[in-house]
Amino acid sequence: MSMITVDVGADGAHEYASGITAGEVILNVHGKRSGAVAALVDGVERDFSHVLDSNCSLEPIHGESGEGLYILRHSCAHLLAQAVVEIFPDAKPTIGPPIDHGFYYDFHMNPIGDEELQAIEKKMNQHIRANHAMIREEYDNQTLREMFSDNKFKLEIMDDKIGHDVGSSAYRQGDFVDLCRGPHVPSTSHLRWFKLTSTSTAYWRADNNRESLVRIYGMCYATKEGLKERQRQIEEAAKRDHKKIGKEMELYMIDEMIGKGLPVWLPNGEILKSEIERYAVETEEAYGYQRVTTPVLAKQQLFECSGHLPHYAGSMYPPMEMDDGTYYLKAMNCPMHHLVFNNKKRSYRELPLRIAEYGTVYRNELSGTLTGLLRVRMLSMNDAHIYCTLDQVAEEVRANVQMVNDYYRTFGFENFHLRLSLWDSEKTEKYIDQAENWKATQNHLRAILENIGVPFVEAVGEAAFYGPKIDVQFTTALGREESMATIQLDFAAKDRFGLSYKDENGEENGEVFVIHRAPLSTHERFVAFLTEHWIGNFPTWLSPVQVQVITISEKQREYAGEVRQALEAAGVRVQVDDSDATIGKKIRMHRKMRPAYMLILGEEEAAGRTVSIRARNGDQCNGVPLDQFIADIFAEITNRESALSLVPTSE
RNA sequence: GCCACUGUGGCUUAGGGGUAUAGCGUCGCCUUGGUAAGGCGAAGGUCGGGGGUUCAAUUCCCCCCAGUGGCUCCA
Numbered sequence: 001m002s003m004i005t006v007d008v009g010a011d012g013a014h015e016y017a018s019g020i021t022a023g024e025v026i027l028n029v030h031g032k033r034s035g036a037v038a039a040l041v042d043g044v045e046r047d048f049s050h051v052l053d054s055n056c057s058l059e060p061i062h063g064e065s066g067e068g069l070y071i072l073r074h075s076c077a078h079l080l081a082q083a084v085v086e087i088f089p090d091a092k093p094t095i096g097p098p099i100d101h102g103f104y105y106d107f108h109m110n111p112i113g114d115e116e117l118q119a120i121e122k123k124m125n126q127h128i129r130a131n132h133a134m135i136r137e138e139y140d141n142q143t144l145r146e147m148f149s150d151n152k153f154k155l156e157i158m159d160d161k162i163g164h165d166v167g168s169s170a171y172r173q174g175d176f177v178d179l180c181r182g183p184h185v186p187s188t189s190h191l192r193w194f195k196l197t198s199t200s201t202a203y204w205r206a207d208n209n210r211e212s213l214v215r216i217y218g219m220c221y222a223t224k225e226g227l228k229e230r231q232r233q234i235e236e237a238a239k240r241d242h243k244k245i246g247k248e249m250e251l252y253m254i255d256e257m258i259g260k261g262l263p264v265w266l267p268n269g270e271i272l273k274s275e276i277e278r279y280a281v282e283t284e285e286a287y288g289y290q291r292v293t294t295p296v297l298a299k300q301q302l303f304e305c306s307g308h309l310p311h312y313a314g315s316m317y318p319p320m321e322m323d324d325g326t327y328y329l330k331a332m333n334c335p336m337h338h339l340v341f342n343n344k345k346r347s348y349r350e351l352p353l354r355i356a357e358y359g360t361v362y363r364n365e366l367s368g369t370l371t372g373l374l375r376v377r378m379l380s381m382n383d384a385h386i387y388c389t390l391d392q393v394a395e396e397v398r399a400n401v402q403m404v405n406d407y408y409r410t411f412g413f414e415n416f417h418l419r420l421s422l423w424d425s426e427k428t429e430k431y432i433d434q435a436e437n438w439k440a441t442q443n444h445l446r447a448i449l450e451n452i453g454v455p456f457v458e459a460v461g462e463a464a465f466y467g468p469k470i471d472v473q474f475t476t477a478l479g480r481e482e483s484m485a486t487i488q489l490d491f492a493a494k495d496r497f498g499l500s501y502k503d504e505n506g507e508e509n510g511e512v513f514v515i516h517r518a519p520l521s522t523h524e525r526f527v528a529f530l531t532e533h534w535i536g537n538f539p540t541w542l543s544p545v546q547v548q549v550i551t552i553s554e555k556q557r558e559y560a561g562e563v564r565q566a567l568e569a570a571g572v573r574v575q576v577d578d579s580d581a582t583i584g585k586k587i588r589m590h591r592k593m594r595p596a597y598m599l600i601l602g603e604e605e606a607a608g609r610t611v612s613i614r615a616r617n618g619d620q621c622n623g624v625p626l627d628q629f630i631a632d633i634f635a636e637i638t639n640r641e642s643a644l645s646l647v648p649t650s651e
Numbered sequence: 652g653c654c655a656c657u658g659u660g661g662c663u664u665a666g667g668g669g670u671a672u673a674g675c676g677u678c679g680c681c682u683u684g685g686u687a688a689g690g691c692g693a694a695g696g697u698c699g700g701g702g703g704u705u706c707a708a709u710u711c712c713c714c715c716c717a718g719u720g721g722c723u724c725c726a
Contacts, residue, residue, distance in 0.1 A: 104721095111654055200721035201654040207723095212653065215722070243719090247662080256699085256717055312726075332726060366652055366724060375725080464726045488726070516726070553683040580683070588687040589676085602685055614686065 007057040016052065023048025023186060026060045035222065036060030037068050037075075037185045045071070047136050048186040063190065063222030073098030075134060075184040076191045076220040077105045082176035083123035084109070084216070087116070093178060094153040094204060094213055100479065101230055102194075102219035106202050108153060109214050113199075117216070121196045131189040132173040136182055144168060144179065153204065154179050193227040194220035237477040242531035243372040248592050249536055249544065251527065252373060261370040261377030263524060268544035268593075271573070272530070273380065273523045275542050277358055279410070279640065280382040280520060287403060289356040289384055294336035296360065300326040306335035307432065307496055311465050317364050329362040334490075334516060337385040338497040341512075346501040348509075352388035352396055359383070373528040374482075380523040386515040387499065393489065393513050394448045397470070400487045401452055404472055404519045411530060412539065412642040415475040416484065418454055420446055421462030431465050437491045442468045445489055464516075466492045472519075477532050484521045484529065490514040537616055539642045540596040540633065547633065548595035549576040550586045552602035559606035563599065563626060570630050572637065587614070596644055597633070615647035 002018045008029050016025060022039035026048070030036060038061040039046050045061065052058070061068045077096030080103070084091050088109055096105030139147065141158070147170065148154035157179065158168070171180045173188055185191065195218060202215040221227040238244070246252055251269030258264065265273055281291070300319060303309040308316070308331065317329040330336070337355045346353065360380045369375050386396050401418070408416060423431045423438050431438070445468050449456050456470070463469060469488035473481050491513060493499060499512035520526050530538065540546055547567055551560050557578045567574040575595070577586050583600065590598060598614040604623070605611055611629050612622040632646050 113655060117655090198720055199655055202722050203653085212722090214654075217721075254718090260717070308726085315725080334726080361726095363725085368652065368654090368722080369724065371719080466726080469726085483725080486726080490726095518726090550686085552685055555683070580681095582682095582684055582689060583686055584684090585688055586686090591687070598686090600686065604685090612685085618686080620686075 004052060005055045006052060007055075009057070009059050018053045020052050021048060022046050022050040022052060022058060025052065025058055030060055034060055035062045035064065037063045037190055037222070038071050038183045040067075045183050047134075047183040049136055050183075063185075064226065068222060069220075070098045071183060072185060072190060072222055073103040073220045074180075075188075076194050076218060077103040078134070078171060078173065078176075078178050078180070078184065079124050079127055079188055079191050079194075080105045080120065080196070080216060080218060081107075081178055082127060082173060083120045085176065087119060087123060088112075091214075092151045092153055095157070096178075102197065102217060104215050104217045106204070106213040106215045108204075108211055111199075111201075111214055112216075117196050117199060120216070124191075124194070124196075127174065128188050128192055130174065131187050133187045134184040135172045136169055136184070137172055137177070138169050141168075144170065147177065148179060190222075191220060193222065193224055194218055195227065195231075234478065237532075240477045240532045240535050242374070242528040245531050245536040246372065246528075249594060251531070251544075254372075259377075260367060261365060261375070263373055263376055263378065269527065271544045272527050272538070272542055276520060276523060276526065277382065280407075281358070283403065283406065284354075284356055284382065284384065287354070287399060288352075289354040291356045291358065292337070292340055293359060294333060294340075294357060295330070296362070297327045297329050298336065300328060302335045302339075303328055305496055306338070307466065307492065308332065308335070311432075315363050315365070317362055331361050331363045333357050333359065333361060333383045334385055334493070334514070335497075338493055338499060338514070341385075341387050341499055342497060346387075348389075348501055348503045351501060351512075352386050352392050354384055354386045356382065356384035373524040376522075376524045378524070381518050382520055382523075383516075383518050386517065387512055388515070389509075390444075390511060390513055393444065393515065394451065396515055397445070397448045397487060397489075398452050400515070400517050400519065401449075401454060401470070404485050404487075407519055408472075410640050410642065411533075413474070413529075413533060416472050418449065418456035419462070419471045419473045420449060420456050420458045421464075421469045421471050422458060422460050423463040423468065424461035427461065430461075431463065432492050434492065438463075438468070441489050441491050445470065464488050464490075466490045469516075474529060476529070482525075482529075484525070485519045486517065486521075487519075488516040490516055536594045538594070538596075539640070540644055541637045541640045543594070543596040544573065545575050545590075545593050545595040546572050546597070546637065547574040548590045548593070548598045549574060549578075550583060550590070550598055550600055551576075551578045552583055552600065554578060554580060555603065556601045556606050559609075560601050563601065563611065566626060566630055567633075570634050572630070572633055591616075597646060599629075613647050615644060615649075617649075619647045619649060621647040 003015050004018045005013050006016055006025055007013045011029055022041055026034060026036050026039060040059045040061055041050060042056045063072055081093040081096055084107055091107045091109035094106045094108060169182060170177050171182060171184050197217045197219055200215045202213050204210040204213055219230055249268055250266045252263045252265055254263050316331045319326045319328055340355055360378055363377055363379060365375060365377055388396055422442050467488055467490045469486050471483045472485035474484040475481055493514045494510055494512040500508050500510040501512060503509040549560050549563055560576050560578050564574050564576050600612040600614055609626050610623045611626055612620060613624055614620055
């Protein structure tokens with residue numbers, strides 16, 4: 001029998017008889033409880049059953065590693081499919097990939113509800129206890145096609161992904177077999193820490209013209225702790241939910257009579273919104289923007305000119321017939337800003353021309369997508385369009401990236417990164433048909449980003465229909481990525497609107513590039529993220545209630561009134577509670593509104609014209625002279641400090 | 652738009668074929684209290700809307716509407 005040498009990394013090289021499996025080697029080197037779910041053989045992921053017949057390197061893939069979790073979840077998807085087809089023999093499994101935190105599997109079957117989900121979960125647990133081996137089987141193409149002849153989805157996958165002459169593999173556990181490349185965990189007992197979470201519909205190949213499928217989601221971890229930790233994270237995120245906090249703090253309301261996706265900013269939310277806007281106005285004036293206001297509706301011709309009709313018609317509110325034509329609510333400001341640019345002859349001396357607008361657009365987002373402030377049909381934003389030459393694009397993009405960084409630092413955001421969103425050369429029907437321009441502008445943007453030296457990722461198929469863009473991607477408390485800000489390069493507007501300027505040579509020059517940018521997303525979405533990020537405990541400058549005054553007894557009413565007046569005179573948002581409730585009760589009541597500071601006023605404070613400051617965490621700072629407190633909080637507000645520093649933290 | 656689930660006073664919620672809980676909040680009275688619930692009392696709901704089954708529907712069925720989680724979409 002020939003021998004082979006297996007390099008097992010830090011543990012050196014071992015000699016084995018040829019024909020040994022990867023799993024046997026791992027068992028030999030790392031023992032039974034190594035937590036390995038698969039093996040990396042010469043850098044390729046393999047099953048434990050993989051036979052070694054020549055010298056190689058081998059290391060275990062642990063269930064808790066990224067690769068290991070991926071395998072675990074993929075295997076768990078198979079287990080799900082096994083349970084589903086047993087309970088619903090007519091269900092046709094389609095695809096079932098691992099995803100962040102878990103997996104899903106799409107089935108062609110009748111819709112199911114929670115009860116069925118529980119039954120499926122129960123069945124999966126039975127199979128886990130039975131500990132079926134997950135066995136890899138290799139077949140030629142013909143055999144595979146016969147095996148899955150009753151599942152047109154699997155046949156379609158074979159048509160697309162596997163050459164007709166090469167064959168592929170399937171994995172069997174118990175009576176269930178599924179087409180799959182693998183690798184998988186050696187047996188179903190590894191899949192113990194899973195939970196089915198939800199069902200949904202998905203379309204075959206994500207195409208809504210094709211079959212509607214039932215998608216079942218689950219999460220799966222290598223350990224009980226992993227699963228528990230994820231459940232904790234979900235609970236934690238629920239506490240940060242902007243819908244819950246927004247209701248508690250009375251930031252916004254949504255009323256059926258007004259319409260869904262159309263939030264009303266209540267006084268407290270309006271304060272947040274207007275503070276954001278005030279900050280944006282100050283910042284963007286400094287960056288050389290000029291503000292305009294345009295109407296909320298315009299004639300059909302405008303949106304035809306811009307190309308939004310028909311490209312974007314589905315996302316606009318339906319047309320209104322008027323005596324002089326058809327009108328649409330604006331879903332974007334750009335066409336009107338282009339007309340502002342065209343309002344007079346422009347000189348190269350005016351470029352870059354930066355036109356900003358703080359207003360609202362309306363988009364007919366699909367009803368099923370609307371949630372709280374995160375996805376709405378009324379979008380308020382600090383929108384702007386920059387008109388410049390190709391040479392100026394780089395500097396404008398750089399300034400915008402810097403602006404985004406400035407903004408986010410002030411708001412306390414750290415979990416974000418840039419994404420270069422590109423067109424998809426395979427799906428050109430989604431985009432304006434100028435392949436050369438796409439390639440050129442994409443390369444230009446990429447070069448600009450590389451030149452600035454900021455890290456970024458690239459995403460194919462995420463471009464706007466008129467040009468590539470730089471998106472600022474934000475990670476939520478649930479670990480999900482959402483688009484926040486956007487900087488878009490538009491090479492099409494100049495032709496559609498005949499944008500031009502008189503250049504240095506006195507020539508009429510039509511090479512006007514437009515940059516669309518909205519660094520703070522929409523105010524709705526931004527406030528949702530802000531609320532989640534701060535759990536409603538906003539920096540002082542943003543807090544709807546900056547100071548909550550609480551009297552010990554009604555004897556301090558007069559002093560409380562003086563404190564209020566002094567704070568109001570300094571422009572501080574202050575509320576006074578001089579009711580006859582006890583101090584403990586007042587504190588408990590007002591915590592809901594999350595004031596930046598509470599001021600406790602009793603006999604001592606009134607006598608010495610001081611205040612006792614109570615921070616959100618309960619820390620105290622007693623006997624602070626009123627004038628000093630006002631000076632300090634004024635500075636904290638004016639500097640837009642993100643940390644509250646008027647009460648030293650007790651450590 | 653599609654699928655599943657949910658919808659009870661301002662908020663959180665119990666219940667379930669015989670028109671309904673409780674807590675918080677609100678209001679009144681007592682209390683004048685030093686840091687996350689002082690006491691007593693009162694008001695407040697056609698149980699999301701419409702239809703059906705039934706002697707009787709908030710409860711069961713159907714249709715809408717809205718919300719939640721996903722899909723799709725997302726300039």
